[in-house]
Amino acid sequence: xxxxQRFLLSIILGTAVILGGTYWFIFADTEIWVFWAxxxxxxxxxxxxxxxxxxxxxxxxxxxLRIKAPFVDLDLPADYIQxxxxxESFKPGLRIYGYGGIKKGYGDFTNKELGGYTFAxxxxxxxxxxxxxxxxxxxxxxxxxxATTFSIYSQLKSGPESDAPVVRECDRTVSSHxxxxxxxxxxxxxxxxxxxxxxxxLFMSGHVDxxxxxxxxxxxxxxxxxxxxxxxxxxxxLREDVDYGSRVAGFAAGDYLSGRFRNSEFGNYILAVHSxxxxxxxxxxxxxxxxxxxxxxxxxxxxxxxxxxxxxx
Numbered sequence: 001x002x003x004x005q006r007f008l009l010s011i012i013l014g015t016a017v018i019l020g021g022t023y024w025f026i027f028a029d030t031e032i033w034v035f036w037a038x039x040x041x042x043x044x045x046x047x048x049x050x051x052x053x054x055x056x057x058x059x060x061x062x063x064x065l066r067i068k069a070p071f072v073d074l075d076l077p078a079d080y081i082q083x084x085x086x087x088e089s090f091k092p093g094l095r096i097y098g099y100g101g102i103k104k105g106y107g108d109f110t111n112k113e114l115g116g117y118t119f120a121x122x123x124x125x126x127x128x129x130x131x132x133x134x135x136x137x138x139x140x141x142x143x144x145x146x147a148t149t150f151s152i153y154s155q156l157k158s159g160p161e162s163d164a165p166v167v168r169e170c171d172r173t174v175s176s177h178x179x180x181x182x183x184x185x186x187x188x189x190x191x192x193x194x195x196x197x198x199x200x201x202l203f204m205s206g207h208v209d210x211x212x213x214x215x216x217x218x219x220x221x222x223x224x225x226x227x228x229x230x231x232x233x234x235x236x237x238l239r240e241d242v243d244y245g246s247r248v249a250g251f252a253a254g255d256y257l258s259g260r261f262r263n264s265e266f267g268n269y270i271l272a273v274h275s276x277x278x279x280x281x282x283x284x285x286x287x288x289x290x291x292x293x294x295x296x297x298x299x300x301x302x303x304x305x306x307x308x309x310x311x312x313x
Contacts, residue, residue, distance in 0.1 A: 006049040007070075007099070014046030015191050056106075056120060058143040060155035065131065067141060069120040071098035071107035076133050083132040084156045086149075090128040090140060092119050114138050129153050206256030208272045210293055210304060217283065217308060219293045221258035221272035222251045226291055228283065233312045237282040238305040242292060244271060266290040281305050 021038020056069035063078030091111060092100075098107010098119075109119040117138035121128060127149040131139040142149040208221045217233070219226040243263050250259015250271065261271040269290040273280055279301045280294040294301040 010046050010049045012191065014042040014044075016042075017045055018042035019194075056143060058120075058141065058152065060152045063156065063159040065139075065152075065156060067120060067139070069106045069141075072118055072120045072141075074118070074139065076131070076139075078159065080134040081131060081156065082134070082136075084153065085130040086153045087128045087130060088126050090121075090123070090130075092121075092123065092140075114140075125149060127153075129156070131156070206251065206253055206258070208256060208258065208274055208293060208295070210272075210295060212308060212311060219270075219272050219291055221293075222256065223249070223259040224270055224272040226270060226272075228285065228288075228291065230311050230313060232285050232287065234284045234286045236284070236305065236309055236312055238279060238302065239282050240279050242280055242282065244273070244292075260289075266292070277301060281308065 018039055021035050021042065024034070024038070056067070058065075058067045058069075060066075063081070065074070065076040065081065067074045067076075092105050092109050093111025093114075094109060095105060096108045096110055096116065098105070098109075100106070103124050104122045106120045107118070108116060110116045117140060119140050121140065121142040125142045125144075125146055127146040128140055128142050129149060129152060131141075133139060143152060206222055208219075210220070211218045216227050216229045219228070243265070244257060245261050245263025247257075248260040248262050248268060250257070250261060255274050255276045257275050258272045259270075260268060262268050266289075269292060272291075272293040274294055274296055277294045277296065277298055279298045280292050281301060281304065283291040283293075285291070295304055
C-alpha cells in the first residue's frame with residue numbers, strides 16, 4: 001500500500017471515529033469531554049500515517065529519472081524529458097494535493113510562475129531541478145543536499161549516452177499509484193457530503209411536542225421521549241426564570257434545545273424547549289430526572305400547565 005493510500009485510508013477512518021463520537025454524544029448520556037476525546041483521536045488517526053512516510057528515492061539512469069516520494073511516483077524515460085533546469089532557489093507556492101510540512105512538500109502544487117506542477121523537495125536545500133516532461137508537465141525536486149541534487153542534474157543533462165556515474169540509492173520495481181488525485185477528490189467529496197447531510201438532518205430534526213392522556217404526560221423532542229405517569233409526578237411548576245445550564249448530551253439548533261442538560265438547580269435533567277419561549281413547565285418526579293419543557297408560545301405553555309396541574313394527584 002502506497003503512502004498516499006495509507007493517508008487516504010486514515011482520513012476515512014478518522015472521519016468515521018469523529019462521526020461515531022458525534023453520534024454517541026448526541027444519542028447517549030455522556031459528558032462533552034468524551035466527544036472531544038473522539039475528535040482528538042479521529043484527528044490523530046488522520047495524521048498518523050505521516051509519521052511512517054517512507055524516505056524519498058530519487059535516481060537518474062541513462063538520462064531518465066525515477067522518483068518515488070509521498071504522493072509522487074514518476075518513472076520518466078530519457079525521451080519523455082523535454083528540458084532540465086537547475087535553480088538555486090524556488091518558492092513552491094500553494095499545495096493542492098499531497099503532503100507538506102513547514103520545509104518539505106510532496107504532491108501537486110501551484111504557483112504564479114508555473115501554474116500546476118509536481119513538487120518533491122526541501123526548501124532548505126539551495127538547489128532545485130525543474131524538469132519539463134511529456135505533455136508539457138512540470139516536476140520540481142531536490143534530494144538530500146545541494147551536491148546530490150547537482151549530481152542528478154548533471155546526469156539528466158548528460159543524456160542516455162553519457163558515461164557519468166549513476167546517482168542511485170536503491171533498485172526498485174516501478175509501480176503505479178493505487179489511486180489517482182481524481183479518486184482522492186471523489187472520496188473526500190463523499191465524506192464532506194455525508195457530514196453535510198448529517199448536519200442538515202440534525203438541524204431539521206428540531207421539534208418539541210407534549211400531550212396528555214388519561215394516565216400520563218408525554219414529552220417528545222429530538223433525543224427526548226418521556227412518558228411520565230401522573231402518579232410519578234411529585235409537583236409541577238410554571239417558571240420563567242429557569243437557567244437551562246449546559247448540554248450534557250443533546251440537541252441545540254435553531255429555536256430548539258432538547259436532550260440531557262445540567263444546571264445548579266436540578267443537576268442532570270431532561271430539557272425539551274423552544275428557546276424563544278420564555279416560560280416553561282418544570283415537572284418534578286418522585287423517581288427519575290426532572291423534566292423541563294414548553295410549547296410553541298407562552299400562552300400555549302400556560303394553558304397546558306393549567307390542564308397538567310389539574311391532573312397531578
